[in-house]
Amino acid sequence: MKVLYQIRKDFMDNLAGDSIVFLNLRKHLQDQGIKIDICTDENINIKSYDLVHIFNTIRTRESYGFMKNAKQHNKKVVLTPIYWDLRDYFTQTDQIVKKEAWEKSEDKRKYLFENCDMYLPHCEGEAELIRNNYRVNTKYVIIPYGVDESFKNGNKNYIRDKYGVEEYILCVGRIHHQKNQLNLMKAMSNERIPIVLVGSINDKRYYRDCMSQKKENIMILQDVKREALKSIYKGALLHVLPSWIEYPGLVSLEAGIAGCKVVSTEIGSAKEVLADYADYCNPSNIDSIYNAIMSALHKTSTTDLRNYIEENYTWHKIAKKAIEAYHSLI
Structure with a gap:
């Protein structure tokens, strides 16, 4: 089987969630014998391909x-x-121009x-939104x-040894309004x-x-390498992602499989994906963010979240499901 993968031109220069999904799915499908090419050209000759796989409907x-x-x-x-x-996110955060641009792109x-x-929605909630x-x-x-299983590995003393900091709260994500680091800092x-x-x-x-x-x-x-990130997760007391919206937040999966307690936004698909294994907060409410963090900090550490992610969300297992979907069309 020969498949063409297509995504926005800047998927490597402007690395985001779609880039991570794209690259990991491709890698693990190739590991299982699927021939995959990447092209960002809209006019490529696709005669030789059995299937075209397109990523991202936000842009x-x-x-x-x-x-x-x-x-x-x-x-x-x-x-x-x-x-x-x-649209609700743009409205709540007064991003009127972005909301207008979103609405103009709805026909596409x-x-x-x-x-x-x-x-291929990532959860039933995404599928329901699309249908409705x-x-x-x-x-x-x-x-x-999915999540890369190598995030289980890391040196928990990395931050202590490099910066002299122990027992820290971690938040991984680009410094951006959507990720809501400002309200985390206030909380x-x-x-x-x-x-x-x-x-x-x-x-x-x-x-x-x-x-x-x-x-x-x-x-x-900034500019933290992948190998270092594994250790940074490993040493954290908990990981918090108080974003205005996540679907579901790939870093929450990475943190969870590394053994972190997890606090996530309640807006988006995180609750469906992470279920009762995480704590949730309202990103617009400072007290909600604070209370969720305090609740998580005081819980006894367990391996429940890590085991749940390993059972359901590793890329190796997800790639098998994607191959089955491909074969159902060809």
């Missing part, structure tokens, strides 16, 4: 072009939506869901997002426990706002 321009090209050549198309309805989004032969918002009856198969402003933020600066204005709240117990680390 529609490129995906729309990929779909038109595939349909013109009568190719079967699988779509990984990486979708959630972001509907075209994608109507014209793919199968879409676009009134489509397209076939779908639930294919969760923990009266606590002395160290907080380690790991992520690139994705929004300079928002970063300046965060720096205005920064206290001595807050450390911001």
Whole structure:
């Protein structure tokens, strides 16, 4: 089987969740014998491929072009939506221009869901949103997002040895309004426990706002390598992701399999994916973020979350489900 993977042109320069899903699914499918090429050109000659797999319906321009090209050549198309309805998020955070842009792209989004032969939502909640918002009856198969099992491995003393910090709260994610580090900092402003933020600066204005709240117990680390991140997870008391929306937050899976307690936003699909193995907070409510963190900190550590993730969300197992979905179309 020969499959063409297509995604936005900047998927490596602007690394985000869709990039991680794309790269890991490709790697593990190739490990299981599937031939996969990558192309970000909308006009590529796709005659030699059995199947086209398109990623991302949040940013529609490129995906729309990929779909038109595939349909013109009568190719079967699988779509990984990486979708959630972001209109409420844009409204709550006063991002009116982005909300308007979202609404202008809805016709393209509907075209994608109507014209793919199968879409692969990561959970039933995502599938339900797509059915309700676009009134489509397209076939779908639930294919969760996965986690690299190597995140189980790490040196828990990495941060202590490198920075002299022990027993810290961790938040991994680009420094951006959506990730809500500012409200995390506000929520923990009266606590002395160290907080380690790991992520690139994705929004300079928002970063300046965060720096205005920064206290001595807050450390911001950029350009952290993958191997170091494994150890940073390993040494944390807990990982908190108080985002305005997550679907579900790949770093929560990484933290969980590393053995961290996890606090997640309640908005998006995290509750369906992480179930009762995590604590949840309202990202707009400072007290909610604080209380969820305190609740998690005082819980006895167990391996329940790690075992649950290993059983359900490793890329090796998820790749097998994707292969079954491919074969059902060909």
